[in-house]
Amino acid sequence: MAKKKVRYVCEECGYEALKWNGQCAGCGSWNTLVEKIYDKKEEKKKKQKKVKIKTGNKSQQIDQITTATTNRLKTGISELNRVLGGGIVPGSLILIGGAPGTGKSTLLLQLSHQIGSKYGKVLYVSAEESKHQVKLRADRLQVSNSDLYVFTATDYFTIEEEVKDLDPELVIVDSIQTIYDPDYDSVPGSVKQVRECTGKLMRLAKTEGIPVFLVGHVTKEGSIAGPKMLEHMVDVVLYFDNEQQQLYRILRSAKNRYGSTNEIGIFEMKQKGLIEVLNPSQHFITERPKGVPGSVIVPCLEGTRPILVEVQALTSTANYGSPTRMTSGVDHRRVSLILAVLEKHLGLYLQGEDININVAGGMQIEEPGIDLGIAVAIISSFRDLALPDDLLVLGEIGLAGEVRAVSRIENRIHEARKLGFNQFIIPEGNLSSLELDVDDLEIEIFGIEQVSDVLDLILGGE
Numbered sequence: 001m002a003k004k005k006v007r008y009v010c011e012e013c014g015y016e017a018l019k020w021n022g023q024c025a026g027c028g029s030w031n032t033l034v035e036k037i038y039d040k041k042e043e044k045k046k047k048q049k050k051v052k053i054k055t056g057n058k059s060q061q062i063d064q065i066t067t068a069t070t071n072r073l074k075t076g077i078s079e080l081n082r083v084l085g086g087g088i089v090p091g092s093l094i095l096i097g098g099a100p101g102t103g104k105s106t107l108l109l110q111l112s113h114q115i116g117s118k119y120g121k122v123l124y125v126s127a128e129e130s131k132h133q134v135k136l137r138a139d140r141l142q143v144s145n146s147d148l149y150v151f152t153a154t155d156y157f158t159i160e161e162e163v164k165d166l167d168p169e170l171v172i173v174d175s176i177q178t179i180y181d182p183d184y185d186s187v188p189g190s191v192k193q194v195r196e197c198t199g200k201l202m203r204l205a206k207t208e209g210i211p212v213f214l215v216g217h218v219t220k221e222g223s224i225a226g227p228k229m230l231e232h233m234v235d236v237v238l239y240f241d242n243e244q245q246q247l248y249r250i251l252r253s254a255k256n257r258y259g260s261t262n263e264i265g266i267f268e269m270k271q272k273g274l275i276e277v278l279n280p281s282q283h284f285i286t287e288r289p290k291g292v293p294g295s296v297i298v299p300c301l302e303g304t305r306p307i308l309v310e311v312q313a314l315t316s317t318a319n320y321g322s323p324t325r326m327t328s329g330v331d332h333r334r335v336s337l338i339l340a341v342l343e344k345h346l347g348l349y350l351q352g353e354d355i356n357i358n359v360a361g362g363m364q365i366e367e368p369g370i371d372l373g374i375a376v377a378i379i380s381s382f383r384d385l386a387l388p389d390d391l392l393v394l395g396e397i398g399l400a401g402e403v404r405a406v407s408r409i410e411n412r413i414h415e416a417r418k419l420g421f422n423q424f425i426i427p428e429g430n431l432s433s434l435e436l437d438v439d440d441l442e443i444e445i446f447g448i449e450q451v452s453d454v455l456d457l458i459l460g461g462e
Contacts, residue, residue, distance in 0.1 A: 008033040013228065014191040036186075073169070073211065076114030079266060079276045080107070082305075083238060083251050085259015088115075088170070091209045092258065093202045095176070095231065097216040097224040098240030103249055104215050106273050107240070108172050109134075109143055111213075116147035121168040127154045127178035141273040154188065156181045156197050160204055168210065173201065175215035176230075189217075198233050231255060241364070248277060248362060263303035281308035281419060284361040290389055294381030297392050297421065298373030299412035300365050306408070306415040308392075310360040311370065313377035315353045323352060329359025330374065331366065338375050338397055345401035346452055348382060369406035371397040372425070375451055376458070387458065388423060392416045395427040401451045405429030410436055417441055425457065 008017045010033055015026025023030050072087030081087050088094070098104050109124070116122040122145075126134050131150050138144065149166060153159050156179055163171055173179060179197045180188040187193070198214070205212040214234065216224040224230060224237075231237050237255040242248075251265035266277040277283055285297055285308050294313040299306050311330075318324070327335050335357050342348045357374060359365055372395035380387055394412065396404040406412075409430045416424070424445045426434075431447030438445055446457055 005037070007036050009036045009191070011191055014195070073115060073119060075111055076118060077107075077111065077276060078278070079251065080111065082303075083253050083256075083259075083263050083265045084236065085256055085263075088211045089235070089258045090211055091206050092211045092235040093198075093205045093214065093233070094211065094236040094238065095214045095216050095224065095234040096238040096240060097218050099218055099242060102240040102242040103267070103269055103274050104240050105137070105174055106141065106269075107251075107267070108174065108213055108215065109138060109141060110273055112148050112170070112172060113141075113143040113145050115170045116145040119169040121147050121149060121166055122170045123163060123166055123168040123172070124148060124150050125159055125162075125171065125173045126150060126152050127173065128175060140271075154178055154180055156200055160200070163204060163208070163210065167208075170211055170213070171205075172213045173215065175217055176201075177217045194230060195233075198230055202233055242362075248280075248283070249274065250363070260303050263305070281306075281415060284309050284363065285419070288360070291386045293384050293386050294377050296373045296377040296380065296387060297416075298370050298394055299392060299416055300363075300367055300370055301406075301408055301412065304408075304411075306412045307363070308416060308419060308421075309363050309365065309370075311373045311377045312358045312360060313374070313381045314356045314358075315350070315378060315381045318352055318354045324354045324356075326354075326356045328357070329362070329364055330357055330370065334368070334371070335374060337399070338371055339378070341397055341399065341401050341451060342375060342378065345450070346379075346455065348379070350378075350382065353382070367406075368396040368404075369394050371395060372403060372427075372451070372454075376425075376454055379454065390421050391423045391425070391458075392421045393425045395425070395430075395448070397451055403427045403448050403451055403453075405433075409434060413441075413443070413445075417443060425454070 008020045010024040010026055010029065012029045012032045013024065013027035015024050017025065017033060020033050024032050072089055074087045075081050096104055112122045112124050124134065131152055134150050149168070151162050159179070176194060176198060177189040180193050181196050181200070184192055184196060201212055201214065218224055235257045236253065239252045239254055241250045241252060249267040249269060251267065253261045253263060255261060266280045267274040268277055288295060288310050296311045297308055298311050299308050325332065325335065339350055339355065343350055355378065373393045375397060376387070376393050394406055396406060398404055405427045409426060413424060413436060422443050424443060426445060426447055428447035428449045431445060448454065448457065
């Protein structure tokens with residue numbers, strides 16, 4: 001009788017253990033180990049069938065390698081082009097993830113229509129929906145193109161055969177967690193199936209020179225489901241963010257071998273699909289209340305694009321025990337640091353205040369250049385003093401209360417000037433190296449070295 005061995009494999013990371021445990025030793029997940037039985041004779045047969053293939057591929061000196069100039073495919077969606085680094089690179093494998101309902105399938109269907117209109121055939125592989133369901137969504141989005149082909153299959157080899165027969169300019173697989181390789185007995189979506197199918201799709205994309213988009217499901221933590229190796233295998237990883245259920249959808253790049261990972265694309269969901277937000281600064285500040293304490297405009301930098309956002313602060317006396325600190329859109333720890341600096345260097349008694357910080361519009365800001373804007377918003381709310389409507393604030397705050405310089409200051413000022421802002425509070429380090437003609441722009445710029453200077457400059461030293 002054939003000998004069989006039992007292993008326990010983690011469905012999250014693929015870690016193998018000799019015995020079952022409640023917690024995976026590889027990734028720390030609970031109740032993810034499942035029993036797998038391996039037949040030793042079958043494993044031996046598979047090893048014997050392996051044949052060494054001569055590919056003719058040899059090492060080459062780097063100075064003798066010629067670089068092929070590949071033209072990127074322009075998607076017809078400028079926000080997507082920005083995030084991808086200028087368009088789709090032929091032969092690339094792109095993974096896009098996001099929570100259910102963010103619009104991943106909508107974006108890719110609109111992309112299929114644009115690529116089909118400009119370059120030729122597009123194969124949309126739907127492994128979750130029928131052709132009729134895809135057609136219903138296409139009718140709602142007004143997507144109608146004779147070069148857009150819809151194919152429903154979950155077997156990888158069926159998909160590969162269709163790709164080679166059709167020879168499209170672009171392939172979209174929705175989603176990778178529902179594709180399976182019949183050579184393996186594990187269920188679709190398991191670590192082994194996701195890893196093997198992604199590897200085969202990667203080889204297919206490279207050998208055929210066809211770009212492939214993969215839709216990935218996300219876990220409750222917000223990361224793409226499957227092994228972490230999945231993100232290492234692909235060329236580009238995109239996340240479609242709508243965690244706070246806001247009006248705008250933000251497309252971020254977590255990995256990009258062909259461009260920057262700091263760029264973002266902003267979309268607005270309408271009845272007829274996703275609409276590009278070409279001027280996000282105007283959208284984020286258009287509903288800003290006038291003459292209200294605690295509201296400050298800050299020009300943050302996302303990649304090469306300056307975006308004006310409204311930072312709101314609300315302070316109120318805590319009536320029930322310990323005061324609360326609530327933040328939305330900014331790092332909670334960064335706000336705690338700023339509050340400590342304000343208490344230490346400005347003498348503001350904030351220990352007994354409930355403090356709430358919000359970035360309007362659902363933006364998530366990570367750069368430290370927003371620090372001074374948060375501090376000014378807190379001071380404005382605490383002193384109940386409204387700031388001028390045409391004032392803009394930016395700068396990084398250090399633990400000693402110093403205001404540090406930020407990057408690309410000229411770009412930020414130009415963006416703000418287009419929207420009517422005339423007064424700017426910036427770090428002194430930026431003011432001394434500013435390459436702008438202030439008189440021609442008809443603006444006022446104030447440089448500060450310490451955060452305490454804000455009281456003297458704006459609030460009259462009260």
